[in-house]
């Protein structure tokens with residue numbers, strides 16, 4: 001007689017941060033969101049989320065940014081877990097432990113990443129076997145960036161960012177991220193973008209062929225010419241420090257720079273790993289940002305690390 005298959009005792013999922021290689025912001029829609037054409041790129045700056053059965057629902061956050069992350073029902077990972085329980089008809093509490101390395105309110109989709117990881121972890125823990133469509137729909141309800149964090153890699157986002165299609169890329173790219181700990185609210189940055197463009201006629205956004213060509217060829221020089229972000233003026237207007245950081249990185253040899261999503265993290269593209277490490281050292285010595293990290297992309301979307309099946 002074969003041994004019964006036990007449900008896992010705990011499930012750990014790793015999830016990447018993102019940078020938008022291109023972020024074209026269209027008009028504000030009737031529902032308050034903006035139509036977007038964006039190219040998401042996942043990088044190997046990661047959080048992990050461990051889901052374990054527990055007597056009551058709870059959440060613990062570990063890591064240097066823990067004190068800036070809510071540990072109540074407003075945590076996006078907790079909301080994701082509740083959603084899986086509801087869709088899957090599960091009535092078993094879970095305790096989530098988030099090991100956080102992605103900056104908080106940094107424009108790198110940290111909360112969205114944790115939500116994507118919690119969807120995958122709880123689905124595996126409870127063996128709810130949600131379909132890809134169910135996971136994508138739940139992700140889109142949690143936030144515009146969440147579906148991409150399930151997919152990872154490099155992908156084109158449309159709609160309000162929740163419709164995601166993978167993009168063909170070659171090779172990998174080295175990035176340096178300059179973090180600023182005084183975070184920016186995503187909604188406030190979009191509102192500032194509207195204010196700055198109040199007199200402009202804003203067309204529906206479409207992706208640029210130059211970026212697609214650069215990614216298909218794995219050509220870092222072409223990529224450096226194609227980075228763009230319509231939210232950059234708004235993020236810089238709300239935090240003028242960002243302009244100084246961007247200028248410093250370029251002076252130290254970065255191939256190109258862009259604000260990451262809604263900021264205030266600034267991304268620098270380096271030619272290779274050695275270039276990235278040199279840039280990291282130079283920017284750290286300048287003391288211009290609160291923290292400087294190196295990461296490589298593309299990275300995999302939310303994926304299982306382990307099932308702890310031992311009881």
Ligand SMILES: C[C@](O)(CO)[C@H](O)COP(=O)(O)OP(=O)(O)OC[C@H]1O[C@@H](n2ccc(N)nc2=O)[C@H](O)[C@@H]1O
Pocket residue numbers: 020023032033034035036038107109112142143144145146159160161186187188190261262
């Ligand atoms: C800046 C980006 O990170 C770029 O990928 C995203 O557009 C933001 O995605 P997110 O953090 O998942 O955002 P959501 O939680 O869906 O929305 C937060 C707020 O951002 C604004 N928002 C977001 C997405 C979008 N397409 N248009 C918007 O205007 C809205 O004010 C919204 O209330």
Ligand SMILES: Nc1ncnc2c1ncn2[C@@H]1O[C@H](COP(=O)(O)OP(=O)(O)OP(=O)(O)O)[C@@H](O)[C@H]1O
Pocket residue numbers: 068069070074075076077098103104105106107108109110111112114115145183184186261262263
């Ligand atoms: N798991 C979570 N991790 C981080 N922040 C969370 C989480 N859940 C809820 N939050 C709240 O969401 C706010 C935004 O945090 P987050 O790190 O997701 O911002 P962001 O990276 O700028 O988002 P995006 O790039 O998607 O616009 C935080 O200030 C925090 O209060």
